[in-house]
Amino acid sequence: MKRTSLNTQIWLGALAGILLGVGISLLGTESAVSQAGLYLAELMGILFIDLLKMVLIPLVFTSIAVGVANLRAHHQMHKVWKATFGFFMFSMALAIALGMTAAHLVRPGEGLQLAMFQDTVNDFQATHVLPSEFVARLLHSLFQNPVAALAQSNVLAVVVFALLLGIALVVGGERYSNILVLLQELLELMLMLVGWIMRLAPVGIMALLLKLAATQDTALLMKLAEFVAMVIATTLLHGMVVLPLILYIVTGMSPLKFWRGAREALITAFATSSSSATLPVTLRCVEQHLHVKRDIAGFVLPLGATLNMDGTALYEAAAALFIANLAGIELNLMQQMIVFVTAMLAAMGAPGIPSAGMVTMVVVLQSVGLPAEAIAVLLPVDRLLDTFRTAVNVEGDMVGSLVVQKLVKGDQHGT
Numbered sequence: 001m002k003r004t005s006l007n008t009q010i011w012l013g014a015l016a017g018i019l020l021g022v023g024i025s026l027l028g029t030e031s032a033v034s035q036a037g038l039y040l041a042e043l044m045g046i047l048f049i050d051l052l053k054m055v056l057i058p059l060v061f062t063s064i065a066v067g068v069a070n071l072r073a074h075h076q077m078h079k080v081w082k083a084t085f086g087f088f089m090f091s092m093a094l095a096i097a098l099g100m101t102a103a104h105l106v107r108p109g110e111g112l113q114l115a116m117f118q119d120t121v122n123d124f125q126a127t128h129v130l131p132s133e134f135v136a137r138l139l140h141s142l143f144q145n146p147v148a149a150l151a152q153s154n155v156l157a158v159v160v161f162a163l164l165l166g167i168a169l170v171v172g173g174e175r176y177s178n179i180l181v182l183l184q185e186l187l188e189l190m191l192m193l194v195g196w197i198m199r200l201a202p203v204g205i206m207a208l209l210l211k212l213a214a215t216q217d218t219a220l221l222m223k224l225a226e227f228v229a230m231v232i233a234t235t236l237l238h239g240m241v242v243l244p245l246i247l248y249i250v251t252g253m254s255p256l257k258f259w260r261g262a263r264e265a266l267i268t269a270f271a272t273s274s275s276s277a278t279l280p281v282t283l284r285c286v287e288q289h290l291h292v293k294r295d296i297a298g299f300v301l302p303l304g305a306t307l308n309m310d311g312t313a314l315y316e317a318a319a320a321l322f323i324a325n326l327a328g329i330e331l332n333l334m335q336q337m338i339v340f341v342t343a344m345l346a347a348m349g350a351p352g353i354p355s356a357g358m359v360t361m362v363v364v365l366q367s368v369g370l371p372a373e374a375i376a377v378l379l380p381v382d383r384l385l386d387t388f389r390t391a392v393n394v395e396g397d398m399v400g401s402l403v404v405q406k407l408v409k410g411d412q413h414g415t
């Protein structure tokens with residue numbers, strides 16, 4: 001009963017936020033009422049995200065360490081590894097293929113030229129990174145001093161350290177059982193805090209969406225309408241057809257049942273545009289509503305939040321083809337394959353924070369010699385697109401945890 005009412009409140013909050021935001025933008029952002037409304041929304045939105053971020057790092061650390069320690073105990077670790085990475089690569093490859101196919105069919109950007117956006121492009125300085133440098137940086141960011149990583153909220157490095165600690169806990173066995181119990185209890189406490197924070201979710205989500213709707217640059221949106229509509233439609237296709245289909249084929253779970261369990265996390269991802277900030281909610285949904293075991297969820301979800309990004313991968317590939325059209329460059333087959341691979345790398349390398357995909361997109365563009373400055377054209381519409389792609393990123397992680405659980409369990413029955 002209580003759960004239903006929180007869900008309803010979240011939906012109502014989201015709806016109210018969008019309507020109020022549109023109202024404010026019609027009123028004009030200069031009016032005193034609008035400014036007061038925007039200020040309040042900003043405060044409440046930041047508070048909600050800060051609270052989620054507050055529990056994020058201890059939650060990621062404990063859930064991975066405990067998850068791995070328990071997995072090893074069941075001798076399942078290698079199966080979970082393989083299934084997890086297999087699923088991540090497979091679903092991202094499908095997303096990229098979808099994005100590229102759509103870009104070929106719709107051919108967005110034809111009829112427009114980069115020169116039409118010269119002002120935006122001139123004001124923007126892209127940081128140039130070669131794909132080889134990008135891979136080196138990505139590898140380097142994996143292994144960091146854990147104290148620094150924890151303090152700087154470097155999720156990927158925390159994940160790696162917690163993985164190693166989890167393995168050491170198993171190898172060490174009984175001798176370190178006190179630490180394992182300590183971590184387990186810490187994890188339970190963090191989940192309790194997440195439960196409290198979620199009571200604020202309706203207001204937080206309303207505030208975030210209000211601000212987004214009120215400050216959207218509609219003029220540029222119209223100019224790029226075709227591209228924006230194409231990206232949103234294909235992202236939704238991936239989220240509403242491809243991912244549920246994989247889930248149904250592997251686990252037999254109906255999409256409705258999945259969405260009912262997943263909606264809190266999906267709306268939070270949509271409103272925050274951050275897979276990392278949503279992670280506490282994702283873990284809660286998957287464990288409590290979708291009944292994935294804590295060991296599996298604690299392993300797949302934190303990894304997925306930084307590495308598995310279907311929505312981002314789709315966007316990076318589609319946007320690269322769009323920019324090629326704008327620049328009047330025809331990409332050959334080889335170059336398109338490079339876009340395919342670098343889009344996957346760039347999505348994996350993007351941290352789960354707002355607009356991260358925009359930054360790593362430079363890698364995709366440069367790999368085929370497209371002008372990196374052209375992403376300036378996309379910046380004004382990025383906040384809008386980020387909502388949909390983050391929701392699909394998080395959906396992919398949740399589907400992944402269910403698929404991995406089924407594959408590992410299925411395997412066990414077989415042997």
Ligand code: ASP
Pocket residue numbers: 273274275276309311312350351352353354355356357358386389390393
């Ligand atoms: N905002 C996305 C996420 O957190 C990353 C991106 O910008 O594509 O999943």
